Amino acid sequence: MDFKKTKYGRFMNNRVPSDKRYQPTEYEHAANCATHAVWIIPSILGSSFLYFLSDDHWETIMAWIYGFGLSGLFTTSTVFHTVSWKKSHLRTVEQRVHMCDRIAIYFFIAASYAPWLNLRELGPWAWHMRWMVWIMACVGTLYIFLFHERYKIIEFIFYTAMAAVPALVILSMHDRDGLFELAIGGAFYSLGTVFFKSDGLIPFAHAIWHLFVAMGAGTHYYAIWRYLYTPGSGQVKTSR
Numbered sequence: 001m002d003f004k005k006t007k008y009g010r011f012m013n014n015r016v017p018s019d020k021r022y023q024p025t026e027y028e029h030a031a032n033c034a035t036h037a038v039w040i041i042p043s044i045l046g047s048s049f050l051y052f053l054s055d056d057h058w059e060t061i062m063a064w065i066y067g068f069g070l071s072g073l074f075t076t077s078t079v080f081h082t083v084s085w086k087k088s089h090l091r092t093v094e095q096r097v098h099m100c101d102r103i104a105i106y107f108f109i110a111a112s113y114a115p116w117l118n119l120r121e122l123g124p125w126a127w128h129m130r131w132m133v134w135i136m137a138c139v140g141t142l143y144i145f146l147f148h149e150r151y152k153i154i155e156f157i158f159y160t161a162m163a164a165v166p167a168l169v170i171l172s173m174h175d176r177d178g179l180f181e182l183a184i185g186g187a188f189y190s191l192g193t194v195f196f197k198s199d200g201l202i203p204f205a206h207a208i209w210h211l212f213v214a215m216g217a218g219t220h221y222y223a224i225w226r227y228l229y230t231p232g233s234g235q236v237k238t239s240r
């Protein structure tokens, strides 16, 4: 691999073929760690806040699940980027942590949908998505164990499908409050993928992707807090 510096010098290395992993510069490594590390504590505090706002056991369970997904995403991502920064002699560890990072994304997507799927009234068939998101997360995890990094395009399709399919079901909610924020959050994630695919083309592309993830997650957190947990938000409880 040729890591000759581009005209951006220490801010970006050359692009690599799609079967190779881009090698960030020192500055990019630092930005990759920082842009997710700063969200670990707020995500724990934010989900604890939801826990304290819960007024039935389903809200409590969802606060735990969502909280684990949210803080787990930022934590595994930070650990992975830190290990990959200081790797050289830690090749296998880096590989394992990278797998955890990818798996955390599947569970994060499932956890982000869980409060909506479980705390809102859904259409007659739509409620099956409550358990299907977790099956999808498990299938994604299985894929990581079997083919990690081998077919990047399949992985990309998996993530996109997992993000988009439950969204169709969410549209069947009887109470449609929060759909606008959910769409805005989804737009942040979608726009972010442009940067996710731009390593070596745009300096700090991966760190910018991280910021889009944080904005998407922040918007979705706001919607969950406002429409599912805030007293008097007028939500209709599901019949469970």
Ligand SMILES: [Zn+2]
Binding pocket: 032, 077, 081, 206, 210
């Ligand atoms: Zn990352």
